[in-house]
Amino acid sequence: MTAPSPAPTDVYFDFLCPFAWRGLELADVLRRERGQAFRLRHFSLVQGNHPENPDRKAPAWWLHEQAGDAGTPAQQASLRAFLAAQAAARQGEEAAWAFTLALFRLRHERKAELDEAAVRLAAQEAGLDLARFEADLADEAGLREALAADLRDAAALGVFGTPTFVLPGGNAAYLRFSALVQEAEAAQALWDLYREVLASGAGIETIKRPR
């Protein structure tokens, strides 16, 4: 027998965002070294900040409905990365994490563009079955529908930035931090502090430094 898996924390991210990258590295440390469960979810910053979406809980403009060659370079890059990550996830949860981290590191550590070459390189570095990855990438309608499910859940929750973590009980918050936390003890300390803020009886809604 194995212990039941703990309920997962959803982590919403966009590959465009360096803070989401750090959030994913944090989650990965906790996942690998502390047995915390996280579920990878996609939230689009371009959609969230789109002028046609004044109410973030009821978007009129959805990223998954846009043509791949439409819009700004950031929009195209974000959509491309999301669809590729949905394709990678068809090879299982470990494949999804490996691809997600590989693509994030390519973008934010090695400063690559989120182009077709980066997507293929991330798939290769993540050890994906590349033939299957290409075949899954070709099912664009299916990938877009999977992305839509994430975008709809994010909108319902009112997600506005990444990374946003949603704890099993429903408590949720955007968490922006500047350090790359890859050591288990530091990761646990940050995670405990974040959860303590969300659990505070004072009803903390925001702590935000002026910039």
Next chain:
Amino acid sequence: MTAPSPAPTDVYFDFLCPFAWRGLELADVLRRERGQAFRLRHFSLVQGNHPENPDRKAPAWWLHEQAGDAGTPAQQASLRAFLAAQAAARQGEEAAWAFTLALFRLRHERKAELDEAAVRLAAQEAGLDLARFEADLADEAGLREALAADLRDAAALGVFGTPTFVLPGGNAAYLRFSALVQEAEAAQALWDLYREVLASGAGIETIKRPR
């Protein structure tokens, strides 16, 4: 001999803001029951959100330069309350706290408007020397200059919302919470948690719940 006063934490607030009210109640508990030092500072939300001030660190439009009967009701109320609080502060620190809390409670607990009657009632409830208060109120140029000093310091720091606390070492953040915390132990727990977030080695910049 008495112990040296600890370096104060600046707390920036606007009487318009219910979260600033809760922040001031928190500070007052810590001040009275735990010997924490706080300094009352004014930040104008109307100025901070003014369309002529796209760069919050270099405002073109300043509240202290506006006529008392100009602008929106919120602008007039905020300026009136600030100038009255500057007048109250001429009767000493305890008078400033008593007046500030009395006016905040009038506005956010008893739902009064921030009008001339509320200012006089707060002065009375705070136990001010009312004749001196009226005389100090009449020195409008001096009160406006004192307000300007606060607004300039807030702008230099990039304050964007209230309450914003600035710790003696310079660490600062907006702290928004929904509960009225008036018990010493709960106040200390919230304050310790807030300071722990600001001191975290992860460089936490923002924790913000979606709404």
